[in-house]
Amino acid sequence: MVNRKDRLTDKDYKIISDHAGNIANYQQHHTIEMSQQTLTVHDFLKVDHKLYGLTLKQEHADEFIVAFHCPIPQQMAVSSPQDVQMAAQSLLKTDYAYPIERKSLSGHQDHVFFKGKEYIEQVCQQHPNAAIHLTGQALAGAVCTYIATQQSAVKKAITFDSPNIWSSLSPSIQQKAMQGKYAPILTEYIQPNHHVGLINRHDHGVGQVKYTVPPQQGSVQESITYKPREIDTFLKSAFASMNIEWNDSFDTNTFLSLVSGDFNVNGYTFHSNGATRILEEQLDHNTSFTAMLLQEIHKGRAYAQSGLEIIIKSHLLKNSSYDLESIIEHEVRTVFEKIDALDENVKDAVQHVKQELKGLVGFGHYDLLSHSDVDALLEEIKMEQNHPSFYSHEKQLNALSTLRDYEQELSTLSRQMYVMGDEYAKADRRLATQMGIH
Numbered sequence: 001m002v003n004r005k006d007r008l009t010d011k012d013y014k015i016i017s018d019h020a021g022n023i024a025n026y027q028q029h030h031t032i033e034m035s036q037q038t039l040t041v042h043d044f045l046k047v048d049h050k051l052y053g054l055t056l057k058q059e060h061a062d063e064f065i066v067a068f069h070c071p072i073p074q075q076m077a078v079s080s081p082q083d084v085q086m087a088a089q090s091l092l093k094t095d096y097a098y099p100i101e102r103k104s105l106s107g108h109q110d111h112v113f114f115k116g117k118e119y120i121e122q123v124c125q126q127h128p129n130a131a132i133h134l135t136g137q138a139l140a141g142a143v144c145t146y147i148a149t150q151q152s153a154v155k156k157a158i159t160f161d162s163p164n165i166w167s168s169l170s171p172s173i174q175q176k177a178m179q180g181k182y183a184p185i186l187t188e189y190i191q192p193n194h195h196v197g198l199i200n201r202h203d204h205g206v207g208q209v210k211y212t213v214p215p216q217q218g219s220v221q222e223s224i225t226y227k228p229r230e231i232d233t234f235l236k237s238a239f240a241s242m243n244i245e246w247n248d249s250f251d252t253n254t255f256l257s258l259v260s261g262d263f264n265v266n267g268y269t270f271h272s273n274g275a276t277r278i279l280e281e282q283l284d285h286n287t288s289f290t291a292m293l294l295q296e297i298h299k300g301r302a303y304a305q306s307g308l309e310i311i312i313k314s315h316l317l318k319n320s321s322y323d324l325e326s327i328i329e330h331e332v333r334t335v336f337e338k339i340d341a342l343d344e345n346v347k348d349a350v351q352h353v354k355q356e357l358k359g360l361v362g363f364g365h366y367d368l369l370s371h372s373d374v375d376a377l378l379e380e381i382k383m384e385q386n387h388p389s390f391y392s393h394e395k396q397l398n399a400l401s402t403l404r405d406y407e408q409e410l411s412t413l414s415r416q417m418y419v420m421g422d423e424y425a426k427a428d429r430r431l432a433t434q435m436g437i438h
Contacts, residue, residue, distance in 0.1 A: 008034075009275065010158060011035075011274040011276070012034055012035070013065075013135040014135075014160060014270075015034065016039070016056065016065060016135055017140075017141075017160060018137075020140070021052075026041070028043075029041060032056065035274075037058060039065065041054060041056060042055045042064065045115075045119045050112050051069075051070055051112040051115050051143065053067070053069075054066070054068075055123060062130050064123060064127065064130050064131070064132055064133070065133045065135065066132060067134075068116055068140035070095070070136075070139040073091055073094050073259060076090070077260075078255075078260075084231055084234035085237075085241070087259040088238035089238070090259070092244070095113070095139060096163075098168050099200055100247055101245075102168055103168055105146060105165070113142070113147075116144075116146070116147050117146065120132060120147050120154070124151065130153070131153065131155040131156075132153045132154045133154075133157070134148065134154055134156070135160075136159055136160075137162065139162070140162070141159030141160055141188070142162040142163050144157045144159050144162070145159060145186060148185055148186045149169060149176070149182060154185060156185060157185060157207070159186070159187070159188045159189065160268070161189070161190060161191055161194040161196055164201050164209075165200070166204050167200060174204070177204065177207075187207060188205065188206070189210055189211075189212050189268070190209060190212065191214055192212075192279065193214050195251070195254040195257050196254060196257060199254060201249060202248075210276070210278045211280075212268060212278055212279060213267075232251065
């Protein structure tokens with residue numbers, strides 16, 4: 001067995017997945033150096049330029065890591081309705097058609113999902129006691145998801161930015177997923193602005209779905225002649241002409257990134273222990289980042305998918321509540337302290353008035369003064385000396401009362417925002433049960 005300290009981390013699986021895209025690694029006994037260990041190529045798979053599989057083994061381990069890779073679709077420019085029609089037809093002739101069209105994976109033996117499953121069955125036959133770990137990106141990640149639902153030898157599968165294949169699975173597999181059978185095995189990492197990974201993310205998740213801290217938005221091919229909205233219209237028309245039901249999560253950006261071969265959005269970040277930095281960590285107590293992310297998702301037209309937006313809105317409300325409490329604690333309290341400090345100034349002002357009166361009427365004879373005498377003397381002092389020490393105690397009390405009302409209103413608003421955020425969080429947890437989002 002592999003020592004726990006030598007267990008592969010999320011970062012390791014991401015590196016291995018990247019290596020699967022390098023054809024130079026597909027040779028027997030080739031080694032790949034990781035941070036703490038060396039992996040050796042034990043076997044590999046090449047299927048008609050559609051699916052590649054790199055089988056790696058750790059020294060003194062009874063585990064095999066299989067990293068799948070699917071080459072990107074043929075690149076082409078899109079600038080006219082005819083281009084859209086041609087590109088859509090070309091794309092839907094690839095195995096991306098299965099998640100895009102939500103085609104059933106049952107009964108078809110010519111797609112990459114089946115070929116990947118067949119390869120893993122061969123590995124299991126040769127090594128019946130071995131545990132299988134899978135990894136892959138984009139469509140290859142979806143292949144890993146499918147195999148994890150079919151092969152009990154798969155003990156772990158970590159995918160990156162793969163489309164959701166929930167709707168392509170059989171009802172019996174969907175039922176198992178809803179019961180959480182695959183959650184301990186499968187983890188799907190999704191970047192919030194990776195259009196391919198967001199396909200069908202409003203469906204139930206097969207395993208655990210974790211949104212990662214987003215990188216900078218990658219560039220996507222833009223049409224010079226046609227705006228994205230127009231391409232969207234052409235796309236829907238192309239789907240209709242092929243008698244394919246329109247998939248709302250397959251938007252213009254997804255289409256352009258697929259047909260242009262743009263999979264360059266790659267901004268995974270990791271903790272020092274190799275764990276992936278997920279979105280929940282960044283959102284907590286970070287209002288500006290949360291609001292920015294929600295804006296970016298809307299601007300990027302990622303239909304992101306009810307689960308992701310609820311996560312963000314929940315944190316946005318809660319973080320705003322924290323900010324408001326901070327304002328109350330620091331700024332409003334500071335005003336109270338300043339007003340309280342006025343009492344000392346008032347004492348000084350009263351003492352000053354007394355000194356002025358002493359000079360006018362003689363020392364120690366205040367009890368001999370009438371109200372009118374005092375009023376006249378005060379008015380005389382105010383006329384002769386523009387002294388700032390005179391104030392209205394009634395106004396001070398009114399100001400304090402108003403400020404306390406303001407504080408109470410802010411506190412009430414803060415509590416209400418937190419409650420709203422908590423309700424969003426509960427809705428998120430309900431969705432997590434249904435969709436596998438964590």
